[in-house]
Amino acid sequence: MEAKAIGQMLLSAVFQRSNLIESDYFGLEFQNVQMNWVWLEPMKLIVKQVRRPMNTLFRLSVKFFPPDPGQLQEEFTRYLFVLQLKRDLMENRLPCTENTAALLISHLIQSEIGDYDDTADREFLKQNKLLPIQDRLQEKIMDLHRKHLGQNPAESDFQILEIARKLEMYGVRFHPAADREGSKINLSVAHMGLQVFQGNTKINTFNWSKIRKLSFKRKRFLIKLHPEVHAIRKARCRHRSLDPKLSLLLFPQGPHQDTLEFTMASRDHCKVFWKKCVEHHSFFRLFDQQQPKAKAVFFSRGGRTQKQLMEYMRDSGIRRTPYQSPTPHREPLQLQHQPSKQLQQPTGILSCPKEEYSKTVPPAHTFQGSSLDSAQSPPFDSKSPLTLSPSTQMSALSLPGRTPSPLQSPILSEVGSPRLGEDEEGRRKRFPTDKAYFIAKEILTTERTYLKDLEVITVWFRSAVIKENAMPEGLMNLLFSNIDPIYEFHRGFLKDIEQRLALWEGRSNAHVKGEYQRIGDVMLSNMCALKEFTSYLQKHDEVLTELEKATKRLKKLETVYKEFELQKVCYLPLNTFLLKPIQRLMHYKLILERLCKHYAPHHRDHSDCKEALKVVAEMAAQLQSSLIRLENFQKLTELQRDLIGIENLTAPGRQFIREGCLYKLTKKGLQQRMFFLFSDMLLYTSKGVTATNQFKVHGQLPLHGMLVEESENEWSVPHCFTIYAAQRTIVVAASSKVEMTKWIEDLNMAIDIAKKSREKSEIVLDPGLCDRSNRSSDEVSLESEDDTHSSRSSLDKQTHHRANTTMHVCWHRNTSVSMSDRSLAVENQLSGYLLRKFKNSNGWQKLWVIFTNFCLFFYKTHQ
Numbered sequence: 001m002e003a004k005a006i007g008q009m010l011l012s013a014v015f016q017r018s019n020l021i022e023s024d025y026f027g028l029e030f031q032n033v034q035m036n037w038v039w040l041e042p043m044k045l046i047v048k049q050v051r052r053p054m055n056t057l058f059r060l061s062v063k064f065f066p067p068d069p070g071q072l073q074e075e076f077t078r079y080l081f082v083l084q085l086k087r088d089l090m091e092n093r094l095p096c097t098e099n100t101a102a103l104l105i106s107h108l109i110q111s112e113i114g115d116y117d118d119t120a121d122r123e124f125l126k127q128n129k130l131l132p133i134q135d136r137l138q139e140k141i142m143d144l145h146r147k148h149l150g151q152n153p154a155e156s157d158f159q160i161l162e163i164a165r166k167l168e169m170y171g172v173r174f175h176p177a178a179d180r181e182g183s184k185i186n187l188s189v190a191h192m193g194l195q196v197f198q199g200n201t202k203i204n205t206f207n208w209s210k211i212r213k214l215s216f217k218r219k220r221f222l223i224k225l226h227p228e229v230h231a232i233r234k235a236r237c238r239h240r241s242l243d244p245k246l247s248l249l250l251f252p253q254g255p256h257q258d259t260l261e262f263t264m265a266s267r268d269h270c271k272v273f274w275k276k277c278v279e280h281h282s283f284f285r286l287f288d289q290q291q292p293k294a295k296a297v298f299f300s301r302g303g304r305t306q307k308q309l310m311e312y313m314r315d316s317g318i319r320r321t322p323y324q325s326p327t328p329h330r331e332p333l334q335l336q337h338q339p340s341k342q343l344q345q346p347t348g349i350l351s352c353p354k355e356e357y358s359k360t361v362p363p364a365h366t367f368q369g370s371s372l373d374s375a376q377s378p379p380f381d382s383k384s385p386l387t388l389s390p391s392t393q394m395s396a397l398s399l400p401g402r403t404p405s406p407l408q409s410p411i412l413s414e415v416g417s418p419r420l421g422e423d424e425e426g427r428r429k430r431f432p433t434d435k436a437y438f439i440a441k442e443i444l445t446t447e448r449t450y451l452k453d454l455e456v457i458t459v460w461f462r463s464a465v466i467k468e469n470a471m472p473e474g475l476m477n478l479l480f481s482n483i484d485p486i487y488e489f490h491r492g493f494l495k496d497i498e499q500r501l502a503l504w505e506g507r508s509n510a511h512v513k514g515e516y517q518r519i520g521d522v523m524l525s526n527m528c529a530l531k532e533f534t535s536y537l538q539k540h541d542e543v544l545t546e547l548e549k550a551t552k553r554l555k556k557l558e559t560v561y562k563e564f565e566l567q568k569v570c571y572l573p574l575n576t577f578l579l580k581p582i583q584r585l586m587h588y589k590l591i592l593e594r595l596c597k598h599y600a601p602h603h604r605d606h607s608d609c610k611e612a613l614k615v616v617a618e619m620a621a622q623l624q625s626s627l628i629r630l631e632n633f634q635k636l637t638e639l640q641r642d643l644i645g646i647e648n649l650t651a652p653g654r655q656f657i658r659e660g661c662l663y664k665l666t667k668k669g670l671q672q673r674m675f676f677l678f679s680d681m682l683l684y685t686s687k688g689v690t691a692t693n694q695f696k697v698h699g700q701l702p703l704h705g706m707l708v709e710e711s712e713n714e715w716s717v718p719h720c721f722t723i724y725a726a727q728r729t730i731v732v733a734a735s736s737k738v739e740m741t742k743w744i745e746d747l748n749m750a751i752d753i754a755k756k757s758r759e760k761s762e763i764v765l766d767p768g769l770c771d772r773s774n775r776s777s778d779e780v781s782l783e784s785e786d787d788t789h790s791s792r793s794s795l796d797k798q799t800h801h802r803a804n805t806t807m808h809v810c811w812h813r814n815t816s817v818s819m820s821d822r823s824l825a826v827e828n829q830l831s832g833y834l835l836r837k838f839k840n841s842n843g844w845q846k847l848w849v850i851f852t853n854f855c856l857f858f859y860k861t862h863q
Contacts, residue, residue, distance in 0.1 A: 001046060001053075008042035014060060022077040024283070024309045027063035030056050038272065039063065042303065061087075064283050065171025066306065067191050068495060069161035070502035073313045075154050082111070082157045085164050092132055095169050095200050102137045104163055105130050106144035111156035116146040155515075162499070166492065168202055175273045177221065177262040187221070187262060189277045191284045194223060208285050212258075214277050216270035223260040435598050436605070437504060440519040442830070443591055444497045449831040449850050450584050451494055454487045456577050460569050470560040475550050479543055482536045486581050489533060493526045520608030523592060527615045530585075534619055537582055541626055541633075544578055548637050548650070562641075572853055573638045573805060582627045583826045589616045590827050631822065632656055639676065642805060643685060645697035655679035658746045659807055660739070660816020665731040670717070672814075673698070674807055675732070675743075679750055682706075682723070684730075687811065695807065701725040703754040708747045710740070723747070735814045742816060809854045817854065825854060 001010055007028075015023040028040040030050060040058065041049060050056045062084040072078050086108060088094040089101065096104070108130065113120055121142050125134060134141075148156065164170050174186040174197065186197040193211065196204040206223060213224040264270045286305045304312065462480060465471040471479075503516035551558045565574050592613035599606040635656045640649040658677045663670040664684065674695050676683040681702050685695040707724040711731065714722075719740040720733040734740035806817050830851045835844045836858075848859040 003047065005046050006042065007040040007044055007046055007049065010040065010046060010058075011042055018060075020076070020080070022072060022074050022309060022313065024303050024306070025062055025064050025066070025072075025077065026060055026080070028058045029061050030058050039276075041275075062171070064280065064306070065191065067165070068498060068502075069158070069165055070499040071306075071310065072161075073310075073506060075157070078154075078157050078161060082108070082160050085160060086130065089131055090129065093169070093173075094164065094167065096167050098133070098137055098140075100163065100167070101131055101133075102140040103144055104160055105134070105137070105141045106148065107151075107156045107160045107163070109141070109145050110148040110151050111153045111160070115149050116142070118142070121145060165495075169200065172197075173276075175264070175269065175276075177264050179263075180261060185262070187273060189273070189280045191280065194277065206260075208281055214274060216267070216274050218267050219263055219265070219270060221262045221264055221270045221273060223262075225258050225260070227258045434517070436519065436595060437517070439591060439595055439598065440497070440501060440504065442832075443519065443523075444494075444501050445832040446587065446829060447490065447494050447497055449829075449852075450580060451487070451490050453577050453580050454483065454490065456570055456574075457483050458487045460567075461564055461574065464560055464564045465557070468556065468560050470554070470557045472550065472554075475546055478539075478546060482539050482543055483578075483581075486533055486536055489530065493530075496522050496526060518605035518608070520595065520605040520612060523588070524608045524612040524615070527588065527612045527619075531615060531619060534622060537585070537619075537623055538626060540578060540582060541630055544575060544630060544633060544637075547575070547578075548633075571857055573634075573641075575634050575637055576853070579627070579630055579634055582623050582630065585616060585620055585623065586627070586826060587829065589613065589620050592616060628823075632819070635819070635822070638805060639807075642694065642807065643676075643683070643697055644694050645685075646683065646700070653679070656819055657750055658743070658816055658818040660743070660810045661814050662732040662734055662743070662816075665715070665717075665733075670733060672811075673732075674811060675816075677743075677746055677750060679703075680754060682725075682747070699728070699730070701728060701730075703751050706747070706751050706754075708744055708751070710744070739816060742818070746818060806854055825852075 001013070011023075011028060014020075014028065015026075020026065029037045030040060032038050033051065040046070046053055060080075062081055066072065069078060069081065072081065085094060085104070089104065109121060109124060110116075113124055122138075125138055125141065131137065151159075171190060172188045172195070174188060177185055177187050179185060185203075186199075188195045188197060193205060193207040193209075194214075195202055195206075206225065210225055211223060212226050213222075215222045215224075264273065283303075283306050286307075458480065465476070497519075500516065500519060500522050551561050561574065564570055570577075592609055595609045596606065596613055599609060632655055633650065636650045636654065639656075639659075640646070643649070656676075656678055658675075660675060662673055662675050662684075664673045671686070674685045674687070676685070681700055683697055683701075684699045685697050687695055701723070702725065705726045709722055709724075710720070711722040712718060712720045714720075715731060717731075717733045719735070719737055720731060721740060721744055722729060722731050732743075734743060806822070810816055828851075832849065833846055834849045835846055837844055845860070850857040850859070
């Protein structure tokens with residue numbers, strides 16, 4: 001290099017020599033005077049950073065660890081990541097259990113020497129020290145290696161990355177520090193934000209979206225949080241009963257309580273860590289890398305952001321010939337100077353093992369492009385370093401301390417809008433067209449939505465009750481000890497699906513295509529794992545019941561519950577989210593049935609799908625009766641909250657049958673009313689004119705002795721029928737012949753069930769509602785519009801009322817929904833992207849849309 005060369009020139013030369021396309025994940029590091037490994041800064045002169053450049057050893061290393069290796073498009077890039085993990089294991093920088101370590105090494109051996117051979121394995125382990133405790137684990141490593149028969153090097157690399165990414169110390173580099181009390185801790189920076197460790201245990205994460213500012217002053221490193229984030233984290237810390245000293249460290253008191261302070265060994269250490277934080281934020285959070293200003297700047301990372309890199313790989317038409325991992329019996333490669341015109345094979349990279357490449361890598365200009373779904377763009381709204389949006393904006397319901405990856409987030413950015421000019425033929429070339437792919441895509445999109453639905457409970461509702469200290473500890477344990485393990489399982493499941501879809505979409509090589517264009521194996525392994533959570537799902541009945549009892553008993557919890565349901569994040573009635581895990585199981589069953597029906601019996605994915613369906617069907621059969629009971633209880637409790645003038649709606653034995661809109665004959669003519677049919681009674685309500693806009697009960701008719709008959713001819717009203725109750729007769733009209741038939745059939749069915757019931761109902765009806773006037777049963781009830789006899793509940797005091805329930809759908813659409821309709825709707829939930837056309841314009845807007853609960857919910861930029 002020239003004397004005035006900057007670091008980027010050396011980096012470019014290394015990347016070009018090794019033909020490394022996804023180079024932005026990597027950097028060069030060297031040891032400084034204090035013998036600490038530091039990164040070569042790209043925008044500074046090399047001679048200003050390195051004391052003796054000619055004698056300095058540089059090593060290529062992974063600088064930015066993405067949350068999901070599926071984001072790495074090149075097999076060669078994944079191979080280099082594997083070498084980095086191999087080095088981390090050797091240097092004891094990737095702590096894990098002995099079983100995990102043995103599994104990682106077994107895959108490394110499979111990648112290096114191929115299938116199991118007792119002599120070859122022992123010789124390899126003798127010559128290569130891959131673990132400090134390797135001798136103790138040798139037999140276990142060899143036993144595991146025996147199971148990888150037929151696995152090619154690329155598959156082994158993929159397995160290594162899959163295992164490693166789930167480890168807490170994946171990509172973690174410690175920066176020693178101390179808290180205000182002098183206790184030793186370690187700081188680290190990752191894709192999602194800053195992490196705090198005590199030993200090797202992560203005790204806190206500060207998500208980028210929660211950080212307002214990062215700075216350092218002499219030896220002090222400062223993290224300034226948004227004030228509301230600080231309050232939530234402090235409440236969560238109280239609930240977890242952390243060490244008081246640790247609590248003080250993470251949540252200081254006084255006028256600057258939203259600023260966390262850590263002390264490092266020196267100002268230089270603070271500066272190094274601060275630079276790493278800015279680099280990680282720039283790479284993972286920004287859409288576009290900021291252009292350097294004309295004047296000298298204090299610090300600039302240079303290079304592309306992760307989003308720019310992924311777009312470049314997608315749009316530039318670059319695709320390398322599939323990388324062939326090294327074959328056994330390799331000779332060591334020597335790094336030699338060769339003429340620049342001659343293509344160089346990748347050598348000397350990440351302490352490259354003794355091997356040679358079986359296929360020469362073609363020149364860069366001959367590569368052909370890979371594809372990523374353009375819809376999969378990160379949900380970042382920040383375009384300048386650490387100038388982040390307030391946490392009060394619902395950031396895609398993402399878990400605190402966890403930033404969604406570009407393959408995870410359903411939230412759309414303008415940058416991620418589709419290329420509408422692309423012709424259909426071009427899209428067919430870029431994306432698979434097999435029906436199985438679209439079914440797999442449906443699994444992915446609905447799984448994302450399902451995970452966000454679980455976060456309504458695990459994250460947002462938890463924060464609400466902790467903040468107000470509204471829930472008893474016993475109920476907290478019961479609720480979250482059941483839902484948290486299920487949530488964690490589905491986080492891993494979602495990553496598996498994302499990984500498979502990324503591979504499915506991003507490959508064109510025929511051999512690899514067949515290997516990854518399937519979903520059955522992913523479903524089978526995860527459905528078998530989900531089976532272990534059946535006991536948690538069976539407890540949801542108890543959870544729902546106890547939560548309902550507590551809200552009736554504890555005024556504070558009732559208030560928090562109601563206020564939470566009015567928030568946008570709770571887009572469905574809260575207890576609906578508690579049914580999601582069992583309902584999701586039924587959804588898996590239906591999707592797998594579609595896959596089995598689609599695949600021919602000889603298809604390689606058919607057997608896995610069939611076996612997965614068998615596992616799911618077995619679980620569904622166990623939980624079916626529980627689901628029916630839960631859905632009924634959930635609906636009754638929902639109506640108990642939303643209807644004014646009815647008590648004890650959740651009485652034992654009562655079944656919900658149908659709700660919907662009918663027109664009732666009154667003194668002012670036909671008036672719209674909402675009717676609710678149960679197994680023992682029929683309620684009818686009107687929509688209130690109060691600020692709450694709620695439905696008020698006007699009548700409650702017992703089914704015992706009821707008679708229903710069509711009466712269109714008598715009243716000259718289309719689709720009209722008369723209901724004769726014990727003490728009242730009413731005339732109603734439906735919106736259509738079909739609606740009238742549904743109501744009459746369900747009413748007769750319910751009357752028949754009530755008639756056959758051997759025991760008299762113990763439910764006491766409100767006499768005021770049963771008989772407003774002393775009419776005979778054959779006298780038609782013509783109520784007045786100003787009838788306000790119905791009692792008022794505390795719900796009347798609310799200034800807003802949620803309009804996201806089925807009754808509002810029925811009211812606005814002038815229709816009805818039965819319990820069987822609700823169960824069927826669970827099977828037809830969807831989520832994904834739709835394009836919205838602007839009026840009087842050629843412009844389009846891409847929105848994330850969820851179809852559930854008979855509604856479409858549209859999301860734009862997190863809301």
